[in-house]
Amino acid sequence: MTLLSVQNLNVRFPTGEGTVHASRDVSFSMKSGEVLGLVGETGSGKSVIGQAIIRLLPTSASITGTIAFNGQELTTLQDDAMHALRGRSISLVPQNPSGSLDPLVRNGSQIGEIFIERGMEKKTAWEKACDLLVTVGLIPSDQIAKEYPHQLSGGMRQRLTTSIAIAENSHLIIADEPTKGLDYQARETTARVLSGIKTRDNASLLLITHDLYLAEHLCDWIAVLYAGEIVEVGPATQIFARPRHPYTQALMRAIPKNGLVPLEGQSPSLMAIPEGCCFADRCSCHSEVCKMIHPDLNQEPLIGGVRCHHPSCS
Amino acid sequence: MPSPVLQLTGLSKSYGHGDIFSGISFEVGSGKTIGLFGQSGSGKTTLGRCIMRIEEPSSGHILMQGQDLARMRPGKLRELRPSFQMIFQHPEVSLNPRMTLADSVAEPLMVHRGIGMEEALREIAPLIRRVGLRDEHLARYPHQLSGGEVQRAVLSRIFSLKPKIVVADEPTSMLDVSVQAQVLRLMQDLQKETGVSYVFISHDPDVMSVMCEETLWIEKGKGTLYDRFGFLERVKTQYSGAVPT
Numbered sequence: 001m002t003l004l005s006v007q008n009l010n011v012r013f014p015t016g017e018g019t020v021h022a023s024r025d026v027s028f029s030m031k032s033g034e035v036l037g038l039v040g041e042t043g044s045g046k047s048v049i050g051q052a053i054i055r056l057l058p059t060s061a062s063i064t065g066t067i068a069f070n071g072q073e074l075t076t077l078q079d080d081a082m083h084a085l086r087g088r089s090i091s092l093v094p095q096n097p098s099g100s101l102d103p104l105v106r107n108g109s110q111i112g113e114i115f116i117e118r119g120m121e122k123k124t125a126w127e128k129a130c131d132l133l134v135t136v137g138l139i140p141s142d143q144i145a146k147e148y149p150h151q152l153s154g155g156m157r158q159r160l161t162t163s164i165a166i167a168e169n170s171h172l173i174i175a176d177e178p179t180k181g182l183d184y185q186a187r188e189t190t191a192r193v194l195s196g197i198k199t200r201d202n203a204s205l206l207l208i209t210h211d212l213y214l215a216e217h218l219c220d221w222i223a224v225l226y227a228g229e230i231v232e233v234g235p236a237t238q239i240f241a242r243p244r245h246p247y248t249q250a251l252m253r254a255i256p257k258n259g260l261v262p263l264e265g266q267s268p269s270l271m272a273i274p275e276g277c278c279f280a281d282r283c284s285c286h287s288e289v290c291k292m293i294h295p296d297l298n299q300e301p302l303i304g305g306v307r308c309h310h311p312s313c314s
Numbered sequence: 315m316p317s318p319v320l321q322l323t324g325l326s327k328s329y330g331h332g333d334i335f336s337g338i339s340f341e342v343g344s345g346k347t348i349g350l351f352g353q354s355g356s357g358k359t360t361l362g363r364c365i366m367r368i369e370e371p372s373s374g375h376i377l378m379q380g381q382d383l384a385r386m387r388p389g390k391l392r393e394l395r396p397s398f399q400m401i402f403q404h405p406e407v408s409l410n411p412r413m414t415l416a417d418s419v420a421e422p423l424m425v426h427r428g429i430g431m432e433e434a435l436r437e438i439a440p441l442i443r444r445v446g447l448r449d450e451h452l453a454r455y456p457h458q459l460s461g462g463e464v465q466r467a468v469l470s471r472i473f474s475l476k477p478k479i480v481v482a483d484e485p486t487s488m489l490d491v492s493v494q495a496q497v498l499r500l501m502q503d504l505q506k507e508t509g510v511s512y513v514f515i516s517h518d519p520d521v522m523s524v525m526c527e528e529t530l531w532i533e534k535g536k537g538t539l540y541d542r543f544g545f546l547e548r549v550k551t552q553y554s555g556a557v558p559t
């Protein structure tokens with residue numbers, strides 16, 4: 001069953017210097033129990049999509065398109081109804097963990113309060129909170145539970161916010177860069193915790209990351225973003241084994257174990273999007289048509305799609 | 315055999331609540347790279363800071379080009395100082411936020427050679443182009459630059475002093491893979507061109523094995539040296555199966 005369906009999402013931010021078109025005609029859908037990865041470089045518009053879904057974009061943002069969650073349209077939902085969905089049906093592990101934690105609440109209670117709110121006894125809630133801290137590798141959990149967020153390192157705070165999202169037990173978890181800056185061991189712990197989400201209760205995970213290693217291991221489907229639009233989407237195994245868009249191919253080659261081949265140049269400014277293909281001026285196989293005509297993303301079920309005039313060319 | 319550029323013997327550091335590490339010994343030859351690998355909190359940064367003499371080791375010796383810095387006259391130390399440099403993990407704290415990029419990259423030359431801004435910029439211009447920055451970047455402040463651009467600027471700043479040793483503390487852990495590849499390739503090229511030696515700190519085994527001939531794995535305060543092959547073997551046994559597929 002389709003849990004989330006995003007269609008033709010466009011997000012624009014008016015600024016003093018011009019309009020930033022951060023999300024351009026983004027369409028994708030997710031089934032229950034599925035893990036979809038949004039990958040792409042910094043500034044490609046990953047977080048904006050997550051924030052649009054959970055409706056946490058600044059009011060200055062202009063949003064068009066539709067976002068249906070369990071058949072319910074979110075873009076026009078009343079604020080109080082949206083508020084009721086957040087943390088119950090949809091949870092966000094934000095990119096910046098510090099902003100979402102209450103500095104005056106003990107780490108254990110940040111999690112425990114969720115259980116108490118749902119009718120659990122205080123002592124049991126605390127114990128369950130400690131168990132969750134162990135799950136995300138925050139040990140010794142009884143000591144860390146008594147401490148406050150400022151006593152944790154950035155990586156530990158990140159894992160605390162992940163454990164809060166797990167506690168919320170939502171149908172959809174949006175995890176925004178859950179492994180950023182974590183060391184190898186902590187990354188593996190987080191990967192294990194996140195992969196537990198899909199095995200539990202048919203919950204779905206929208207994984208926003210530039211950690212391709214994590215994406216490869218966790219995702220069923222992957223959408224690759226470049227300059228605010230999806231340039232390739234498909235089953236994760238296919239994206240990693242046989243990438244078709246020249247940008248995806250370049251991304252794969254840049255992975256250290258695939259040769260650390262740099263992709264030179266920069267993505268276009270989101271205030272001045274080129275008319276043709278956004279990747280043309282960095283692409284070794286571009287032709288005249290690429291500079292003039294913006295390619296479509298022709299999506300097919302089970303295979304996905306690629307936004308390129310010359311797919312699989314390099 | 316030429317003497318190593320950097321040599322550590324029996325280095326220890328403690329902070330009162332016990333040893334961070336002890337008995338660390340290794341050496342690095344000219345134009346070579348040694349890796350420091352370990353979990354976060356294992357003491358990699360502290361060891362890097364000891365090498366840079368930002369931090370005083372509790373015991374042991376550090377020889378730079380055969381000389382013990384701890385016993386050096388201040389005048390001589392000042393002379394040698396530009397030849398060892400450090401790159402930090404967080405691009406956003408590497409440069410002074412209130413200085414334009416032009417000021418930042420020209421500063422080391424102005425300080426160490428007592429020359430003016432214009433002369434410094436003229437001298438550093440080829441290096442700025444070498445790291446892939448353009449004139450348009452020079453008027454900007456750090457917050458107007460991407461993480462990759464900041465690390466490029468840091469590299470041009472550091473290499474303007476013709477260093478012999480650079481301690482690079484997770485220089486790309488906050489960068490995207492594509493930008494990481496650009497910065498690491500640039501570091502490799504600069505090494506070939508200048509013969510600089512790197513002490514390369516990372517917690518990413520794949521990055522480590524690309525960049526380093528030898529790696530010191532720090533664990534529970536002790537260091538074990540591995541060559542490239544031995545390091546990868548150890549990574550496999552340590553982490554295999556930990557990530558579900």
Ligand SMILES: Nc1ncnc2c1ncn2[C@@H]1O[C@H](COP(=O)(O)OP(=O)(O)O)[C@@H](O)[C@H]1O
Binds near residue numbers: 043
């Ligand atoms: N509130 C905002 N005002 C203006 N531009 C914004 C705002 N939020 C995000 N952007 C811009 O939108 C683009 C996409 O941002 P983001 O989704 O955070 O990228 P990613 O998560 O892929 O790194 C960036 O160019 C960013 O600068």
Ligand SMILES: Nc1ncnc2c1ncn2[C@@H]1O[C@H](COP(=O)(O)OP(=O)(O)O)[C@@H](O)[C@H]1O
Binds near residue numbers: 356357358359
């Ligand atoms: N100034 C200090 N005073 C006391 N302890 C410190 C200080 N600096 C670092 N430490 C401790 O030393 C250990 C090693 O830290 P660090 O060198 O930053 O590790 P790494 O770089 O491998 O993550 C940590 O347990 C840290 O808490």
Ligand SMILES: [Mg+2]
Binds near residue numbers: 048176
């Ligand atoms: Mg983001």
Ligand SMILES: [Mg+2]
Binds near residue numbers: 358359360483
């Ligand atoms: Mg460190």
